[in-house]
Amino acid sequence: MIRDPEHETMPRAALDALQLQRLQRAVSWAYERIPHYRALFDARGVKPGDLRALGDLERLPFTDKLDLRDTYPFGMFAVPVERVVRLHSSSGTTGKPIVVGYTKGDLDTWAECTARIASAAGVTDKDRVQMAFLYGMFTGGWGMHYGMERIGATVIPAGSGNTERHLMMMRDFGTTAIVGTPSYALYLAEVGERAGIDFSRLPLRVGLFGGEPCGERLRAEIESRLHITATDNYGLTEVMGPGVAGECECRCGLHVNEDHFLAEVVDPETGEPRGEGEEGELVLTTLTREACPVLRYRTHDLTSLDRSVCACGRTTLRMRKVRHRTDDMVIVRGVNVFPSQVEDTLLAIEGIAPHYQIVVEREHGMDRMEVRVEVAEEVFSDVMADMVAFEGNVSDRLNSVLGLSVKVTLVEPGTVERTAGKARRVVDDRSAE
Amino acid sequence: MSEVIQLSVFIANESGRVSEVTKALGEANINIRGFSVSDTADYGILRLIVDKPAEAHEVLKNAGFTVKDTGVICVDLPDHPGGLASVLKIVSEAGVNIEYVYSLIGTYVILNVAQTERAVALLKDRPVRLVTQEEISAG
Numbered sequence: 001m002i003r004d005p006e007h008e009t010m011p012r013a014a015l016d017a018l019q020l021q022r023l024q025r026a027v028s029w030a031y032e033r034i035p036h037y038r039a040l041f042d043a044r045g046v047k048p049g050d051l052r053a054l055g056d057l058e059r060l061p062f063t064d065k066l067d068l069r070d071t072y073p074f075g076m077f078a079v080p081v082e083r084v085v086r087l088h089s090s091s092g093t094t095g096k097p098i099v100v101g102y103t104k105g106d107l108d109t110w111a112e113c114t115a116r117i118a119s120a121a122g123v124t125d126k127d128r129v130q131m132a133f134l135y136g137m138f139t140g141g142w143g144m145h146y147g148m149e150r151i152g153a154t155v156i157p158a159g160s161g162n163t164e165r166h167l168m169m170m171r172d173f174g175t176t177a178i179v180g181t182p183s184y185a186l187y188l189a190e191v192g193e194r195a196g197i198d199f200s201r202l203p204l205r206v207g208l209f210g211g212e213p214c215g216e217r218l219r220a221e222i223e224s225r226l227h228i229t230a231t232d233n234y235g236l237t238e239v240m241g242p243g244v245a246g247e248c249e250c251r252c253g254l255h256v257n258e259d260h261f262l263a264e265v266v267d268p269e270t271g272e273p274r275g276e277g278e279e280g281e282l283v284l285t286t287l288t289r290e291a292c293p294v295l296r297y298r299t300h301d302l303t304s305l306d307r308s309v310c311a312c313g314r315t316t317l318r319m320r321k322v323r324h325r326t327d328d329m330v331i332v333r334g335v336n337v338f339p340s341q342v343e344d345t346l347l348a349i350e351g352i353a354p355h356y357q358i359v360v361e362r363e364h365g366m367d368r369m370e371v372r373v374e375v376a377e378e379v380f381s382d383v384m385a386d387m388v389a390f391e392g393n394v395s396d397r398l399n400s401v402l403g404l405s406v407k408v409t410l411v412e413p414g415t416v417e418r419t420a421g422k423a424r425r426v427v428d429d430r431s432a433e
Numbered sequence: 434m435s436e437v438i439q440l441s442v443f444i445a446n447e448s449g450r451v452s453e454v455t456k457a458l459g460e461a462n463i464n465i466r467g468f469s470v471s472d473t474a475d476y477g478i479l480r481l482i483v484d485k486p487a488e489a490h491e492v493l494k495n496a497g498f499t500v501k502d503t504g505v506i507c508v509d510l511p512d513h514p515g516g517l518a519s520v521l522k523i524v525s526e527a528g529v530n531i532e533y534v535y536s537l538i539g540t541y542v543i544l545n546v547a548q549t550e551r552a553v554a555l556l557k558d559r560p561v562r563l564v565t566q567e568e569i570s571a572g
Contacts (some may be wrong), residue, residue, distance in 0.1 A: 194494060373441045375476075375499050382441035382545065383532050384471040384478055393551045409475050412445045414497050 003119040007259040008314045020054050022287035030293040033078040062296045073099040080293050089137045090237045101291040111245030113257045114147025120248040121208050121231040123177050125152030132180030134160040139152040139241025140211050144179045163191045177206045182214035183423045189225035200227045208244050213323050217347035239284050239294050252309045253318030260288050265305050268326045279304045300326045332369045335404050345401050357416045362430045370407045435563045436504035437551045438486035442479040443499040461492045467537030484570045506544045507564035524552050
């Protein structure tokens, strides 16, 4: 269902005009109220008034994670903290987190954006939606929560963890939709199957997944095991949280809420714009955010954009599913390795649930790559020769896909670290030497 | 039934993992009748014969281990020189591949073969005593 036909099916010319008008306002708003932006603009010799067409956007400076981190906690706020009604922060794996604030108006916009995404995924007021995202400072839980309530769905704020309780509620409450990370969905399937739950007999029918990349194979695995339709959605704390983009029933890319976000794709090295359909780094500008406007934010997510009108009727541009990030990539002996390649290879070997971790170390000046694979019941054998053959098969396939010799180590379930439901896919220990 | 249920557990080669398995079973009042371990540098397969295999499976699964049930053959060997050889000969001469073999307390030996049903039939034709799960469970 299209929740807001006016904005989601707006003809391109009208959408461009709306974006330009909102962009001009957003740029002035940020320039006048945030000293850090004023300094960035002045250093480049540009003024908000120079922005006369959408194409002028290229002249504006980028914002990077460091800009947001260096101004911790409230340096990028465009309003006094008194006007802020909610704070969230990124997980902040190293050092201080990034803090974002929301005015009443921002929360309203946010709920509307996630409500659109939920509607596009097929959620209605008849659904019972179980939230498997972490609540707390993380934006995933709250963002989707309010969108679901706005639709009128019945929200079950279970939060992350306590899988047994999730399964119990799923059965007892007749849950029809689940929201969380794809890796948690897979874990839920594993635990449920072990407990003898037949998912085909549950009313569960749709999943909205985000927070980490979800490849087509992983999606297919989740769909067949949980007996649901799985949709991907996208967002990041720095620009709002979930609600930036999401898939419709056609599942041919994620529709960006273009009346609130302006998307560009640039060369990750040079920052030069990339043409339509070309892969590059996604750069986002918030058009309506009051408390924390962000201009040309470098997301480090690799994608491409498609402006053709979708079969669903939406005119908003679609970003291709994000499969990897510029900073996810590890270079091992000169070879670019993305976790998604490892994931695809593992999924192609029947029966493997893709809980894995890439560990890169340096030994005697040489890079050494290890892939740790959790041994699921499906691949475990009591015969050692079978296990050795399985390990060999995984490493042969990885070697040929990556063009690198990879050491495969079989590990016990639960070995790969998971934080807030997100699995840590890459551990690069080379800097330690 | 002439087959005995064996539990196999995937164990990372880290100190304390085998002890955790045995502790979990002990706390659940499950008696281990015999076991064997195969290992590589990184991991091992712990094979267990217990009195209550279904319960033991649940206990280990809930403790987060990857567990698998396998039907294996338990033979009560004749207690004299050449006793084991006489039993293995019956199976191997018929062309049935033996995957592994290990002994329990006393004269009991566990065999895992490529074709379990066929091996059971071969052994039943001979004066070989097969031990049942009931006997294992009763102790």
